Amino acid sequence: MDLSWMGWTPFTATFFVVIASLIVSMLVWEKLVPGGAPRDGILGFETTRGDRLFVSLLGSAFIHIGWLFFIGDMLWWALILSFFYALAVFRWV
Amino acid sequence: MQRKTNQKAWFLVLPVFLLVGFSAIIPLMTVVNYSVQDSFGSGEFYWVGTEWFIEILNSERFHSALGRQLLFTSIILAIEIPLGILIALSMPKKGWGASICLVLMALPLLIPWNVVGTIWQIFAREDIGLLGHTLAAMGVEYNYTQSAFDAWVTVIVMDVWHWTSLVVLLCYAGLCSIPEAFYQAAKIDGATRWAVFRYIQFPKMNRVLLIAVLLRFMDSFMIYTEPFVVTGGGPGNATTFLSIDLVKMAIGQFDVGPAAAFSLIYFLIVLLVSWVFYTVMTARDGEAG
Numbered sequence: 515m516d517l518s519w520m521g522w523t524p525f526t527a528t529f530f531v532v533i534a535s536l537i538v539s540m541l542v543w544e545k546l547v548p549g550g551a552p553r554d555g556i557l558g559f560e561t562t563r564g565d566r567l568f569v570s571l572l573g574s575a576f577i578h579i580g581w582l583f584f585i586g587d588m589l590w591w592a593l594i595l596s597f598f599y600a601l602a603v604f605r606w607v
Numbered sequence: 608m609q610r611k612t613n614q615k616a617w618f619l620v621l622p623v624f625l626l627v628g629f630s631a632i633i634p635l636m637t638v639v640n641y642s643v644q645d646s647f648g649s650g651e652f653y654w655v656g657t658e659w660f661i662e663i664l665n666s667e668r669f670h671s672a673l674g675r676q677l678l679f680t681s682i683i684l685a686i687e688i689p690l691g692i693l694i695a696l697s698m699p700k701k702g703w704g705a706s707i708c709l710v711l712m713a714l715p716l717l718i719p720w721n722v723v724g725t726i727w728q729i730f731a732r733e734d735i736g737l738l739g740h741t742l743a744a745m746g747v748e749y750n751y752t753q754s755a756f757d758a759w760v761t762v763i764v765m766d767v768w769h770w771t772s773l774v775v776l777l778c779y780a781g782l783c784s785i786p787e788a789f790y791q792a793a794k795i796d797g798a799t800r801w802a803v804f805r806y807i808q809f810p811k812m813n814r815v816l817l818i819a820v821l822l823r824f825m826d827s828f829m830i831y832t833e834p835f836v837v838t839g840g841g842p843g844n845a846t847t848f849l850s851i852d853l854v855k856m857a858i859g860q861f862d863v864g865p866a867a868a869f870s871l872i873y874f875l876i877v878l879l880v881s882w883v884f885y886t887v888m889t890a891r892d893g894e895a896g
Contacts, residue, residue, distance in 0.1 A: 520633075521640040521652045530636060559890040572882065575875050582657055583664040589657060 533571075540567055555607040566607055570600035635874075641867035648861070659868035669869065671844065672852040673876075676828060679763070679848060683827040686767050688820060691774025695782055696808070698775070709779075712772040720769075724836025727765040731837070751838060755845035762834045762846055766827065774819045781815035782808060817888040821881055828877055849873055 540563060544550065550562030561569070574596035581592035642659055644652040663669050698708045718726070731751050733739035742749040751761040785807060793803050831850040834840065840847035840855070847855075853873065857866035 518650045520637045521644055521646065521650075523640060523643065523652075523654060526636075526640045526643060529639065559886060568882075572875070572879060576879065579660070579664065579872065579875065582660050586661060587657060 536567065536571075540564060557607055561607055566604050569607055570596075570603045573599055573603065638867045638870050641863050642871055643864075645864045655864065659865045660872070663865055663868045663872060668852065669872075672847055672849050675845075675847065676849045679759075679830070680824060680827045682763055683766055683770075684820065684823055686763070687771045687774050687823055688816070690767070691771050691819065692778050692812070692816075694771070694775045695778035696804070698779055700783060709776070712775050712779075715769050715772050716776075718769070720832035721836055723765065723769050724833040727761060727768075727833070728837045731761050753842055755842055758838045758842060758846050761837060765833055765837065766830070769833070770823060770826065774823065777815040777819045778812055781812035785811045813888065817885065820888065821884055824884060825877060825881060828880070 543563065550564060552560050552562045554560050577596045577599060578589060578592045581589060581595075585591075640652075643654065643656055645655050646652050694712075698712075699705045715723075730736045730738045731749075733743045733750065739749060748754075749757050751757040789807050789811075790803065793807060798806070829850055830848055831854065834846045834848060835851055835854075838846045840851045850873075853866060853869050856862050856869060
């Protein structure tokens with residue numbers, strides 16, 4: 515099957531593999547510890563593990579966009595910042 | 608005896624997964640791939656990294672379109688949601704009047720978007736349109752092809768005409784689900800009309816209002832066909848909203864790379880605002896019980 519029209523690159527393929535791996539990891543986590551671990555975090559409403567992953571991914575996307583807008587290239591720093599942001603979300607949100 | 612778990616039901620959701628895969632996930636993957644490359648067609652791609660994102664994020668054109676879009680959506684929500692609630696509250700709950708109101712409310716929703724645009728384009732013309740002709744006869748200067756203000760008024764009134772019915776029908780469904788006992792209790796307590804709305808009707812409409820706000824936000828934020836048919840994004844760029852600008856970039860100029868970066872930023876904004884609306888309204892719903 516010719517998929518050249520999709521214009522795949524190693525970087526974008528890695529990006530989607532990481533997203534898919536995160537989703538599969540969440541499924542495995544849910545299987546091992548069912549219930550989604552709901553809790554009221556610092557945002558003042560209940561979140562489950564899935565919510566926290568969504569908030570992490572959405573926030574990370576905006577961290578990258580903000581980085582590109584205010585600073586420019588060098589997205590590795592934005593990636594590191596996003597990682598710590600995701601850790602904070604899973605710890606406190 | 609140990610109970611057997613049957614997982615075969617998962618096959619029933621397989622068509623949905625396939626449909627979403629083909630209609631949403633594969634196109635989204637393609638857009639991500641295009642957003643980091645330049646293409647001249649014929650399957651040729653050149654890696655450019657984050658160049659398109661930086662270009663779009665810093666472009667005056669994108670900022671203007673985003674500003675217009677946010678203003679348009681804010682106006683639409685500020686008009687359609689209160690108006691929809693007001694009309695739903697005024698509609699009869701039973702009898703032949705209810706049926707007539709429901710049919711009348713459903714009519715604008717049955718008309719295709721491009722037909723709505725055409726109707727309003729003709730309706731607002733001074734030479735052959737009823738609205739344009741009447742305003743001219745009254746001495747009101749109105750020309751949506753030359754005045755940016757008139758073009759905005761036309762597009763907003765058209766959207767209100769087309770979509771307020773959706774809010775009305777959703778709110779009406781919410782109101783109809785309130786048991787009569789609630790109203791009787793309020794009557795015994797001597798509650799005012801405002802108190803009935805504030806403490807009975809509004810909390811009970813919360814869920815449908817959430818759907819209405821979300822649908823109207825997403826629809827108005829992604830509006831394309833109606834303003835495109837009526838004004839074509841003009842006069843100048845006065846009614847060039849995000850989707851009109853995006854189509855100009857992707858199809859008019861065949862700048863698929865920048866258009867893909869534009870689409871992803873656009874998508875993320877829609878996703879963020881929808882999530883905020885959903886979270887705030889469901890949290891409030893939870894507090895209300």
